[in-house]
Amino acid sequence: MTENSRGDPDVPPPEQEAVRQRLVAEHAGTSERMAALSRDFEAIVEANALVAVDDEHDPEGSSTAFERAHVAALLAQAREYLAELDLAMDRLASGDYGRCEVCGEPVPAARLEVRPAAPTCVGCADRSAERRR
Numbered sequence: 001m002t003e004n005s006r007g008d009p010d011v012p013p014p015e016q017e018a019v020r021q022r023l024v025a026e027h028a029g030t031s032e033r034m035a036a037l038s039r040d041f042e043a044i045v046e047a048n049a050l051v052a053v054d055d056e057h058d059p060e061g062s063s064t065a066f067e068r069a070h071v072a073a074l075l076a077q078a079r080e081y082l083a084e085l086d087l088a089m090d091r092l093a094s095g096d097y098g099r100c101e102v103c104g105e106p107v108p109a110a111r112l113e114v115r116p117a118a119p120t121c122v123g124c125a126d127r128s129a130e131r132r133r
Contacts, residue, residue, distance in 0.1 A: 019092055022116050027085045034078045041071045084117040091119070100124055 044067050091097040098107050102124035111118050120128065 023089050030078050030081050037075045044068050088117040
């Protein structure tokens with residue numbers, strides 16, 4: 001990544017297309033994962049409805065409740081990631097992709113390789129995580 005005359009990160013067109021394709025592929029993979037999780041969730045709910053027992057008194061009820069909650073949490077994470085990918089696509093289109101939203105410094109390429117939707121550099125992400133604790 002280079003910087004343009006405004007000091008903003010410039011993603012060269014060939015690299016920009018590669019980034020766009022990576023984000024699109026991540027989006028598609030996450031959408032597929034969400035579809036599979038939705039099917040799993042529906043199967044858990046359906047199986048539970050056929051038995052018609054409550055979670056508290058059924059010996060397997062607690063594991064069923066755990067499975068349902070686990071799949072619901074994975075679905076929520078996938079929805080959040082889709083939103084992050086959409087924002088990353090917006091940043092790419094506006095020329096802000098690869099620039100930390102907090103401090104304005106470039107986001108290291110290694111971080112973007114691992115987390116293509118990352119809006120912040122490692123330092124700002126660490127500080128944000130510390131504040132949440």
